Amino acid sequence: MSAILADLAGGFAVALAPEALAFCLLGATIGMAIGVLPGIGALATISILLPFTFSLDPTHGMIMLAGIFYGAQYGGSVASILLNLPGTASTAVTALDGYPMTKAGRAGVALFVTTIVSFLGGSFAILLMTLVAPGVASLAREFGSTEYFSIMLLALVAAATLAPGSMLKGLAMVAFGLLLGTVGTDMTTGSYRFTFGMLSLADGLSLVIVVMGLFGVAEILSNLAGGAPPRPTQETITLRSMLPTREDLRRSIGPTWRGSLVGVVTGILPGLGPQVASFVAYATEKRLSDTPEQFGTGMIEGVTAPEAANNAAVQAAFIPTLTLGIPGDAVMAVMMGALMLHGILPGPSLITNEPDLFWGLVASFWIGNVILLLLNIPLIGLWLNVLRVPYRLLYPAILALICIGVFSLRNNPFDIVLVVVFGVIGYGMGLLRLPPAPLLLGLVLGPLVEEHLRRALIIGRGDPMVFLQSPISLAALVATVVLIAATARRKPPVSNTKTQAGD
Amino acid sequence: MQLRSITRRCSLIGLACAFGISAFHAPALAQEDYPSGPVTILVGFSAGSSTDVASRLLAAQLSEILGERVLVENRPGAASSIATQAVASANADGQTLLMATVANTIGTALGRDVAYDFPGDFAPVALVGAVPMIVTVHPDVKATSMEELIALARAGEPMLLYGSAGVGTAPHLSAELFASSVGAEMTHVPYQGSGDAVRDLAAGRIDLVFAPQSSAASGIEDGSLRGLASTLSQRSAMFPDLPTVSETAVEGFDTSVWFGLVAPAGTPDAIVDALADAVNTALETDAVRDGMASAGIQPLGGSPADMASYIDVEVGNWSDVVEAAGISLN
Numbered sequence: 001m002s003a004i005l006a007d008l009a010g011g012f013a014v015a016l017a018p019e020a021l022a023f024c025l026l027g028a029t030i031g032m033a034i035g036v037l038p039g040i041g042a043l044a045t046i047s048i049l050l051p052f053t054f055s056l057d058p059t060h061g062m063i064m065l066a067g068i069f070y071g072a073q074y075g076g077s078v079a080s081i082l083l084n085l086p087g088t089a090s091t092a093v094t095a096l097d098g099y100p101m102t103k104a105g106r107a108g109v110a111l112f113v114t115t116i117v118s119f120l121g122g123s124f125a126i127l128l129m130t131l132v133a134p135g136v137a138s139l140a141r142e143f144g145s146t147e148y149f150s151i152m153l154l155a156l157v158a159a160a161t162l163a164p165g166s167m168l169k170g171l172a173m174v175a176f177g178l179l180l181g182t183v184g185t186d187m188t189t190g191s192y193r194f195t196f197g198m199l200s201l202a203d204g205l206s207l208v209i210v211v212m213g214l215f216g217v218a219e220i221l222s223n224l225a226g227g228a229p230p231r232p233t234q235e236t237i238t239l240r241s242m243l244p245t246r247e248d249l250r251r252s253i254g255p256t257w258r259g260s261l262v263g264v265v266t267g268i269l270p271g272l273g274p275q276v277a278s279f280v281a282y283a284t285e286k287r288l289s290d291t292p293e294q295f296g297t298g299m300i301e302g303v304t305a306p307e308a309a310n311n312a313a314v315q316a317a318f319i320p321t322l323t324l325g326i327p328g329d330a331v332m333a334v335m336m337g338a339l340m341l342h343g344i345l346p347g348p349s350l351i352t353n354e355p356d357l358f359w360g361l362v363a364s365f366w367i368g369n370v371i372l373l374l375l376n377i378p379l380i381g382l383w384l385n386v387l388r389v390p391y392r393l394l395y396p397a398i399l400a401l402i403c404i405g406v407f408s409l410r411n412n413p414f415d416i417v418l419v420v421v422f423g424v425i426g427y428g429m430g431l432l433r434l435p436p437a438p439l440l441l442g443l444v445l446g447p448l449v450e451e452h453l454r455r456a457l458i459i460g461r462g463d464p465m466v467f468l469q470s471p472i473s474l475a476a477l478v479a480t481v482v483l484i485a486a487t488a489r490r491k492p493p494v495s496n497t498k499t500q501a502g503d
Numbered sequence: 504m505q506l507r508s509i510t511r512r513c514s515l516i517g518l519a520c521a522f523g524i525s526a527f528h529a530p531a532l533a534q535e536d537y538p539s540g541p542v543t544i545l546v547g548f549s550a551g552s553s554t555d556v557a558s559r560l561l562a563a564q565l566s567e568i569l570g571e572r573v574l575v576e577n578r579p580g581a582a583s584s585i586a587t588q589a590v591a592s593a594n595a596d597g598q599t600l601l602m603a604t605v606a607n608t609i610g611t612a613l614g615r616d617v618a619y620d621f622p623g624d625f626a627p628v629a630l631v632g633a634v635p636m637i638v639t640v641h642p643d644v645k646a647t648s649m650e651e652l653i654a655l656a657r658a659g660e661p662m663l664l665y666g667s668a669g670v671g672t673a674p675h676l677s678a679e680l681f682a683s684s685v686g687a688e689m690t691h692v693p694y695q696g697s698g699d700a701v702r703d704l705a706a707g708r709i710d711l712v713f714a715p716q717s718s719a720a721s722g723i724e725d726g727s728l729r730g731l732a733s734t735l736s737q738r739s740a741m742f743p744d745l746p747t748v749s750e751t752a753v754e755g756f757d758t759s760v761w762f763g764l765v766a767p768a769g770t771p772d773a774i775v776d777a778l779a780d781a782v783n784t785a786l787e788t789d790a791v792r793d794g795m796a797s798a799g800i801q802p803l804g805g806s807p808a809d810m811a812s813y814i815d816v817e818v819g820n821w822s823d824v825v826e827a828a829g830i831s832l833n
Contacts (some may be wrong), residue, residue, distance in 0.1 A: 046550075047549065047550035047577065048550075049553070050550050050551060054559075095761070109828075141702075141705070141706045142706075144703060144706060144708045145703075145708075147676075150515075169539075185581075185669075185670075186668070187669065187693050187695070188615075188693060188694075189670060189672070189832070190669070190670025190671045190832050191832045192832075199580065199581040199585050199588065199617065200580060200581070200583050200585060202580060202582075202584070203580050218784055232694060270699075270702065324702075327698060330549070333551060333698065334549070334550055334551035335551075336551070337550070337551025337552065337555075337556065338551065340717060340798055340799075342795035342797065345720055345721040345724065346721065347721035347722070347724070347725055349721075349724070349725050382792035397831065410549070410577065410578060410579050410585075411576055411577065411578045412578060412580065412585060451695070455692060455693075455694075457690075458664075458690065458692050459664060459692055459703075459708055459709065461661065461690075474822070
């Protein structure tokens with residue numbers, strides 16, 4: 001323990017040096033800004049800024065790039081809550097209850113609580129990273145395709161009833177999402193599926209594009225078609241109007257810790273990332289709630305859990321990247337590339353070989369999160385003013401940002417067409433009252449389930465029993481069966497009365 | 504397109520005459536006239552990939568040598584086909600270039616349905632660099648040399664599982680080439696990239712990976728993986744003690760994740776030559792050498808003709824592998 005404290009003290013000495021502090025502030029601020037802007041995500045920004053870090057000290061470069069990554073999670077929820085336009089894909093779930101809170105005039109509270117739980121979720125993961133990084137990292141090695149498949153299946157079943165409203169429509173949208181997830185290159189054979197001869201579809205549908213279309217463009221289209229909705233007026237923005245009530249706080253405690261835990265686990269496991277973390281955290285709260293039917297109407301739990309989870313997940317994602325050399329997602333892969341350019345090999349020896357870098361980075365996470373907390377609270381008042389901007393100015397600006405953001409993913413104009421297509425689909429779904437969130441879930445988890453199922457079977461030489469031989473996989477499958485059984489028994493009260501009425 | 508490049512060449516000669524410059528100095532002239540604005544190098548892979556790293560290191564030096572900004576634009580997707588397509592239809596004036604890679608020659612061998620012809624629609628400029636793959640096994644695999652690995656692979660009890668970065672990638676086809684050369688059969692386990700494959704290898708779920716050394720290096724150094732041989736015809740600069748596959752098992756074995764600069768077909772020879780000179784000069788600078796070395800990239804260089812014949816040999820070799828392994832995408 002004292003060794004850890006000494007290491008951490010060394011890390012703070014590195015991270016508190018004026019130059020390091022400046023890069024931390026810069027990274028966190030850029031991250032927060034791009035998080036707020038719909039469409040422009042951390043991956044594109046980090047890729048663009050990567051070349052500038054070549055000439056920097058590697059620790060400073062990493063501090064800045066990391067700041068962008070976790071800063072974006074803070075900013076991402078702002079547009080989700082205020083405008084139903086997720087700033088980043090991982091905050092799409094936050095809109096489910098955050099936007100209804102705005103409609104009810106509680107936007108200030110939602111933003112305030114989000115900032116606090118983002119800080120708590122992030123801090124929880126950093127604490128874990130400080131104390132047990134190497135031990136936790138080796139946990140990731142226990143997870144192969146067999147375990148991933150069963151856990152993804154559990155996540156899919158658990159979250160299938162994510163959306164408010166009709167269960168049937170929700171499940172139909174999960175299925176639609178699963179179908180959209182099959183677009184792209186078949187991993188096992190290399191052939192193209194449902195690309196219709198378009199090379200731009202060969203790598204599948206990007207989650208960012210689908211999110212920006214279904215939420216962002218569709219929201220704007222439906223407001224244009226149906227006339228602008230009555231604007232939530234926020235006449236006086238005082239600190240009092242932002243402060244959550246005692247009841248809000250009481251209800252937020254459980255979701256915050258559970259969300260942080262979900263975030264840490266999904267962050268450590270490569271390939272899942274903050275999107276899956278926020279989905280699973282939301283679904284967990286809905287499952288545990290006494291009033292699941294009220295989710296989607298502005299429940300504070302529906303905002304705190306996913307926000308704690310996605311912030312915990314981005315911090316925890318550094319654990320396998322740095323200590324095992326396993327990048328969990330595309331952003332981490334770019335960071336690892338940046339380290340290798342400086343001749344630093346991420347892996348189990350990194351902590352001993354490059355203590356300044358590792359502990360400096362960990363210390364900078366603490367500092368960065370405090371900076372973001374201090375930066376965000378005064379900004380809440382400013383963000384609320386966004387609601388006062390007339391639609392005729394706001395919507396063109398948002399559309400332009402979405403186009404820029406989507407284009408910046410891979411400099412491909414086709415992606416702009418695609419985001420418009422998904423905007424139209426999302427508008428149609430809105431008319432039919434089909435919820436978009438389950439579709440995203442299918443799109444995120446479907447390809448993962450397929451990939452790991454097929455790989456587990458290849459490695460198991462075709463024997464399906466492999467899923468029962470691994471204890472982790474077996475436990476997840478049993479939990480899946482129990483969950484399905486419980487769902488089948490506990491009929492939602494609404495449909496119960498309907499069947500009775502039908503009898 | 505053809506006509507435009509001819510008129511352009513005529514105007515170059517006309518210009519040369521007008522200024523009384525001997526035609527023998529065509530490359531020097533091209534350098535005065537070219538580049539006529541920022542030069543863009545399209546990269547078909549995302550930021551942080553080996554191809555991207557090499558392109559950015561090179562672009563920084565080319566900017567100084569050519570006296571014009573040289574930009575790198577990532578246009579990832581469809582195993583670099585999207586970037587390749589874009590350069591195939593760009594103006595043949597040397598302002599838009601492609602960092603071609605092993606993925607292009609494999610794509611041709613696989614017969615992917617694309618709207619361009621590689622290498623037919625391109626004018627090779629110069630090879631840039633190559634990342635050798637390391638034949639990497641899990642420490643529990645009972646093979647400490649290529650001979651022992653071949654014996655295991657031939658016995659096939661059970662059949663060895665090899666991971667790769669995906670169907671039709673250099674690690675996949677290199678393993679297939681190895682297997683068919685030694686008369687063995689192995690089971691392919693595709694991943695979403697070499698990093699994922701190496702992770703499962705370190706956990707012992709699969710037996711071996713032909714892993715680009717940039718992906719395998721940390722595992723080999725900390726002992727969680729065992730390297731047996733490298734795949735280029737010369738030894739790896741990162742692992743000089745490892746023999747090559749060619750030395751130990753399959754004579755003439757020479758595969759890698761390579762990349763080199765190409766221009767659209769019809770680009771004036773003067774511009775291609777000037778670019779090739781600039782690339783070779785850049786490859787000699789310390790900045791490029793050191794940067795590539797730490798990323799596990801071995802510099803190549805050479806003339807446009809060298810690259811053209813390299814590509815021809817590659818396309819031929821990969822076509823043989825695809826046929827021998829019976830890989831069909833359709």
